[in-house]
Amino acid sequence: MRHGLPDAESRNHPFFVHLFSLKSRNTRLQRGCLRGVQGPLLFGPFHAPSRGIMAKLKLAVIVGSNRRDSINRKLAQALVKLGANAFDASFVQIDDLPMFNPDLEPQRPEPTLRLKREIEAADAILIVTPEHNRSIPAVLKNAIDWASRPYGQNSWANKTVAVTGTSSGAVGTAVSQQQLRMILTNLVGVVVGGQVFITFKDGLIDAEHNITNEGTRAFLQGFLDQFAEIATKLAA
Template identity: 50%
Template sequence: MSQFHIAVIVGSLRKDSFNRQLATALARLAPADFHLTQLRLDDLPLYNQDDDGQQAAPVLRLKSEIQAAQGLLFVTPEYNRSIPGVLKNAIDHASRPYGQNAWAGKPAGVLGVSVGAIGTALAQQHLRNILAYLDAPTLGAPEAFIQAKEGLFDADGQVGQASRAFLQGWMDRYVAWVKKHA
């Protein structure tokens, strides 16, 4: 396979979120044969099992984008020691109806950034548990619990010098993970 399409799921709707900035900056660290695309979550209705028989157009679009990808990249904030509701909503939609799980078999990477000292460690653990159930093989190490502080991003929105080597190493491991499972 000469081109890898990666579905990037940012667990925040905030326009200027640190996690959206991180997802954008990470795309610049990916090799030329990896194309990272942030998926839209803001138009998904709240998940309701009654709608499984006739999923809304935004849900079908999301599932189609996931199915077309060779890998998944989750970049999530931590809200109240867990994943944001918008992320859980997207996960539930794309895993339903039963037997039509779009996440299954897709190699995943998980990371996130927060102003807190432990970054998004607990949200990532919850997300890893969910992805294990959904049969999405998830990169275990290196873990990336990133604290948002001065210098994380440079003036151009790229990863700052102090974090570049670590995040490039993370991206290199993620790329190898996706290729292993492709």
């Protein structure tokens, strides 16, 4: 890690990534500030851990958007492909859940029971979310509430979770990620793997769910590898 401006290759990245990297034994601040960022900053390559050969982790992927052409779903699909060597991933549906209502708890609707089963069966959870009015989307908060109930049967407790998201803004989803981390920590979730803020640009992800920029792909690969290593240790 070094202090100063990014080099020429880094400045040519098509979008902005901001990463706080959480190590398993120590916390280290890493910030990668790409195109359009001025002033002093911390910049350095993301060093992925060496995982060796081990069984794949069961990963539940939650997209905090019910939009048909969600860019966050595109990012989630790209991350699943990128992490295929470490994770056996499946997407958790949340757009068919009824609005949370304690009156429904005595006879819970089946989609809410399915949600809890899928979260509880996972070794780790990846949440990819947009930001709505400086907060997390209603569809995601609704899923969080359902999975946290009934009292004493909180499905988020002790689950290893990584959070990221993308938007067209300069600091994509930073506030929603901060709020999401606070909520999940309150629910005794173990939020790890770092924060990755991505500004979405046309061509960032192709039709086959590939991240098209080599440097960005390597950076996010390191993020996923570190998430997998921490999740593996916590699942042991």
